[in-house]
Amino acid sequence: MVADVNFIMVTGIATKDAVLRRRPSGVVKAEFSMEVARPFFKANGEPISDLFLVDVYGALAEQCAQFVKQGSRLLVIGTLNKESFVTRTGRREHLTVIKAKFVKPLGDPITQIGDVTIDELRRDIWGDATIHAYLAALKEIFTKVEKG
Numbered sequence: 001m002v003a004d005v006n007f008i009m010v011t012g013i014a015t016k017d018a019v020l021r022r023r024p025s026g027v028v029k030a031e032f033s034m035e036v037a038r039p040f041f042k043a044n045g046e047p048i049s050d051l052f053l054v055d056v057y058g059a060l061a062e063q064c065a066q067f068v069k070q071g072s073r074l075l076v077i078g079t080l081n082k083e084s085f086v087t088r089t090g091r092r093e094h095l096t097v098i099k100a101k102f103v104k105p106l107g108d109p110i111t112q113i114g115d116v117t118i119d120e121l122r123r124d125i126w127g128d129a130t131i132h133a134y135l136a137a138l139k140e141i142f143t144k145v146e147k148g
Contacts, residue, residue: 012036030061
């Protein structure tokens with residue numbers, strides 16, 4: 001039996017500097033948000049993006065506090081977690097957060113994913129060729145990250 005997998009990878013732009021906090025338990029936590037552009041636009045030509053909150057812990061949090069600045073292009077890999085909390089007014093709110101396990105600065109934005117067209121990226125269902133192109137793009141990203 002294979003265990004279930006909760007895996008998310010995003011590239012995007014930090015919308016604020018990472019903020020470092022020490023929790024009462026002594027664990028160091030960094031928090032930041034990032035904007036991730038979708039591969040399509042609204043009917044009026046306006047771009048569409050998603051905003052993600054990112055939590056990072058331990059030594060990686062301390063590193064993020066040094067290099068995650070507003071406007072930084074980042075690669076973030078982690079798990080997607082749904083959290084709930086009660087507001088000051090007593091209302092229960094839900095929040096989706098990326099718990100980062102890997103964060104690296106990137107250079108230029110990714111403008112092409114193999115031979116995949118923008119129309120293919122807009123489809124509701126991606127075929128094997130699109131998935132393979134994305135995986136190849138990931139390999140290229142990691143090769144660039146490893147080389148520095």
